Amino acid sequence: MTKEMIEKITKASGVSSGELILIHFWGEDSDKEIANNFLAAVAALGATPVLLQQSRSINRELFLAATEECFPKKFFDLFSKFDAVLDVFAYQPVVLGYEIKDEKMNLYRKYIAQLFHKLVECKRFTQIKIPTIANAIDSPLQPQDYIQRMNQAYDIDYEALEKDCEHEVKRFSGVNQVAVYTGDDCVLHFDLTGRNWFIDAGDGDLPCGEIYIAPIENHTQGSVFFNKLYLDGEIYSNVILQISNGKVNDSSHPEIAKYISEQPPENLTVCELGIGMNPHVTKLCGYTALDEKMIGTFHIALGANHLFGGTNVASQHVDFVGYGRIEVEK
Numbered sequence: 001m002t003k004e005m006i007e008k009i010t011k012a013s014g015v016s017s018g019e020l021i022l023i024h025f026w027g028e029d030s031d032k033e034i035a036n037n038f039l040a041a042v043a044a045l046g047a048t049p050v051l052l053q054q055s056r057s058i059n060r061e062l063f064l065a066a067t068e069e070c071f072p073k074k075f076f077d078l079f080s081k082f083d084a085v086l087d088v089f090a091y092q093p094v095v096l097g098y099e100i101k102d103e104k105m106n107l108y109r110k111y112i113a114q115l116f117h118k119l120v121e122c123k124r125f126t127q128i129k130i131p132t133i134a135n136a137i138d139s140p141l142q143p144q145d146y147i148q149r150m151n152q153a154y155d156i157d158y159e160a161l162e163k164d165c166e167h168e169v170k171r172f173s174g175v176n177q178v179a180v181y182t183g184d185d186c187v188l189h190f191d192l193t194g195r196n197w198f199i200d201a202g203d204g205d206l207p208c209g210e211i212y213i214a215p216i217e218n219h220t221q222g223s224v225f226f227n228k229l230y231l232d233g234e235i236y237s238n239v240i241l242q243i244s245n246g247k248v249n250d251s252s253h254p255e256i257a258k259y260i261s262e263q264p265p266e267n268l269t270v271c272e273l274g275i276g277m278n279p280h281v282t283k284l285c286g287y288t289a290l291d292e293k294m295i296g297t298f299h300i301a302l303g304a305n306h307l308f309g310g311t312n313v314a315s316q317h318v319d320f321v322g323y324g325r326i327e328v329e330k
Contacts, residue, residue: 010041012158012202017046027090084124091134153207162201177329183225191219209278209293214310218246271305
């Protein structure tokens with residue numbers, strides 16, 4: 001990822017002059033140049049950058065030596081001072097990557113939980129996946145394909161994207177009922193009454209580029225068709241999902257139907273309707289972080305939505321991306 005791209009991302013995240021910004025960097029010293037470039041980008045916007053590095057190798061040594069007294073409440077209270085957090089990961093966050101004794105691992109987990117609780121209280125919390133080989137390993141893509149697709153998704157005009165997202169949200173302003181038409185004769189009806197659309201154009205989960213909403217949980221009705229449905233690393237073709245009273249209850253594909261039969265009700269609740277808006281994501285690849293942002297697509301999700309205006313608490317949030325037509329219903 002180039003310095004110029006990091007500068008674009010930092011600006012798009014909303015950093016402004018006079019703010020105190022935490023660069024929360026998950027990576028080793030070998031990738032420290034990435035963090036340094038974010039520090040410089042924040043400073044160039046007139047804000048104050050502060051770095052907190054979560055290195056697996058350093059944390060291993062730290063928590064082998066640490067005791068409960070090392071991280072008191074006053075340590076975590078320090079993080080309430082930040083205006084925003086740029087959560088930058090060169091590899092999968094939280095994972096320690098080393099075997100340590102249970103008491104030390106529990107201390108590490110407690111530290112991460114308390115820290116995260118404080119960080120998400122900041123006005124803005126932006127997560128940024130860096131196109132690295134380490135992150136590619138946690139995707140279904142080959143490393144070079146992953147890096148190319150991710151860099152392409154990041155290399156956009158963020159101001160234009162935000163305007164496009166705002167225009168699309170205005171299209172649904174005051175609308176309570178919408179329908180998604182897919183396949184030959186599948187229609188899925190959503191009730192959006194009292195719920196708000198959200199825009200992801202650079203200040204949320206990057207790569208960005210979508211608008212999304214939590215529909216009323218028990219009102220989604222009908223059926224939806226996906227020419228390709230990605231689930232647990234597998235690809236299924238020509239799949240229809242049947243939804244009644246907000247929950248998926250059947251599928252045309254036996255493997256998907258089996259999956260449905262094994263899930264608790266809260267994990268089958270239709271919790272999100274989204275529209276992809278990123279013009280540089282142009283082909284589905286099975287990696288949700290990219291697919292749900294693809295321009296010209298919609299997605300629904302099953303599971304948790306209590307963090308973005310809904311009421312459903314679940315153990316997972318699974319997105320399905322497809323092609324269709326969204327129309328306002330009267």
